[in-house]
Amino acid sequence: MMVANKPNLAGLSLENLRAFFIDLGEKPFRAEQIMKWIHQRGVVDIDVMTDISKPLREKLKATTNISLPKVVEDYLSEDGCHKWIIEVVSGSKVEMVFIPEAGRGTLCVSSQAGCSLDCTFCATGKQGFNSNLSIAEVIGQLWWANKKLGGFKDKMERPVSNVVMMGMGEPLLNFDNVMEALNIMMEDCAYGLSKRKVTISTSGVVPAIDKLKAYTDASLAVSLHAPNDELRNQIMPINKKYPIAKLLSSVSGYMDSLGDKRVAVIEYTLIKGVNDHRQHARDLAELLKSFPCKINLIPFNPFSLSDYERPSSSAISNFRQILQTAGYTVTVRTTRAYDIGAACGQLVGDVTDQTRRSSRHKRRSEQAVEDRKVFDSVDNLAVTADRL
Numbered sequence: 433m434m435v436a437n438k439p440n441l442a443g444l445s446l447e448n449l450r451a452f453f454i455d456l457g458e459k460p461f462r463a464e465q466i467m468k469w470i471h472q473r474g475v476v477d478i479d480v481m482t483d484i485s486k487p488l489r490e491k492l493k494a495t496t497n498i499s500l501p502k503v504v505e506d507y508l509s510e511d512g513c514h515k516w517i518i519e520v521v522s523g524s525k526v527e528m529v530f531i532p533e534a535g536r537g538t539l540c541v542s543s544q545a546g547c548s549l550d551c552t553f554c555a556t557g558k559q560g561f562n563s564n565l566s567i568a569e570v571i572g573q574l575w576w577a578n579k580k581l582g583g584f585k586d587k588m589e590r591p592v593s594n595v596v597m598m599g600m601g602e603p604l605l606n607f608d609n610v611m612e613a614l615n616i617m618m619e620d621c622a623y624g625l626s627k628r629k630v631t632i633s634t635s636g637v638v639p640a641i642d643k644l645k646a647y648t649d650a651s652l653a654v655s656l657h658a659p660n661d662e663l664r665n666q667i668m669p670i671n672k673k674y675p676i677a678k679l680l681s682s683v684s685g686y687m688d689s690l691g692d693k694r695v696a697v698i699e700y701t702l703i704k705g706v707n708d709h710r711q712h713a714r715d716l717a718e719l720l721k722s723f724p725c726k727i728n729l730i731p732f733n734p735f736s737l738s739d740y741e742r743p744s745s746s747a748i749s750n751f752r753q754i755l756q757t758a759g760y761t762v763t764v765r766t767t768r769a770y771d772i773g774a775a776c777g778q779l780v781g782d783v784t785d786q787t788r789r790s791s792r793h794k795r796r797s798e799q800a801v802e803d804r805k806v807f808d809s810v811d812n813l814a815v816t817a818d819r820l
């Protein structure tokens with residue numbers, strides 16, 4: 433984010449900060465100092481940065497800014513999860529979620545205000561699309577989570593140990609800004625997160641996955657959600673452009689480039705009557721038989737504007753069993769933060785839609801309610817007639 437063309441120091445990676453200080457005629461080590469102040473101590477007031485000389489501080493105040501998104505709403509779930517809504521420069525509001533678990537704390541970070549991809553099971557997709565988040569708006573979510581949870585205090589263990597780029601938006605459609613933000617997350621003099629604990633989750637933007645290895649070595653999760661192209665085309669329109677075979681081949685290329693034992697995580701949202709049959713599980717097992725991966729099953733979390741339903745516990749258990757019997761490591765994601773509308777697939781924020789999608793979905797949903805009312809009244813008439 434730039435204010436009046438001044439560079440925003442909060443959104444510069446170490447490399448770019450070094451280049452900035454060299455351009456300014458200063459020593460490059462100033463970059464580490466600034467990064468530590470902003471991202472390890474949570475300080476955004478240049479006057480407080482006392483290991484930087486006064487003349488340089490004055491110069492920085494005149495030529496730069498440190499600007500982060502504003503937190504406008506703050507929710508705490510009964511299960512200990514937090515949801516914060518941030519306002520971004522475009523005026524949209526975007527959500528991030530912190531999920532505490534034994535031994536770790538995961539922050540689910542958004543990359544876009546809305547999303548252009550319109551997966552049928554996702555509340556964000558129904559909002560349409562407004563804008564990409566800037567680097568500072570992406571890294572600002574991690575900054576705020578630390579600030580709110582006391583992570584900038586001396587000797588305080590960092591509350592956020594893991595980041596998943598799984599909030600609102602498709603991260604690989606905001607490629608440059610997300611890559612820079614990931615660099616800052618993993619930078620030792622900033623948040624120092626391990627590459628194993630930072631995960632990009634993608635719906636399958638194949639050209640971006642193909643070039644990923646040149647920019648990062650973060651972990652990768654793939655939103656698959658269907659075992660064949662026919663079904664995936666119906667629930668994830670991006671599949672028509674990048675079908676499953678191309679997607680898996682591209683992901684294999686990236687995972688091979690990492691040169692370690694990490695495998696991709698396959699995300700599979702289970703939707704009642706859509707993709708949760710035993711045959712779907714068998715087809716999925718067959719599809720992935722030569723693709724090293726772990727499978728994460730996510731029971732669908734209902735939201736308004738969607739008629740989908742969550743499968744029964746036995747359907748979820750059967751699906752899992754078939755995959756486990758086929759030799760896969762399978763987890764079923766526990767629903768968290770449902771009471772604050774922050775469970776998987778539920779994030780909506782407040783997006784000023786640039787497309788006509790949100791109004792189209794609203795119209796369809798209102799029409800469906802009207803149709804149901806007409807249907808119910810016809811049904812009632814029929815029942816009444818039967819009784820007469």
Ligand code: SF4
Pocket residue numbers: 547548549550551554555556557558599600601602635655
């Ligand atoms: S699932 Fe991801 S890619 Fe699909 S619409 Fe939602 S945010 Fe976009």
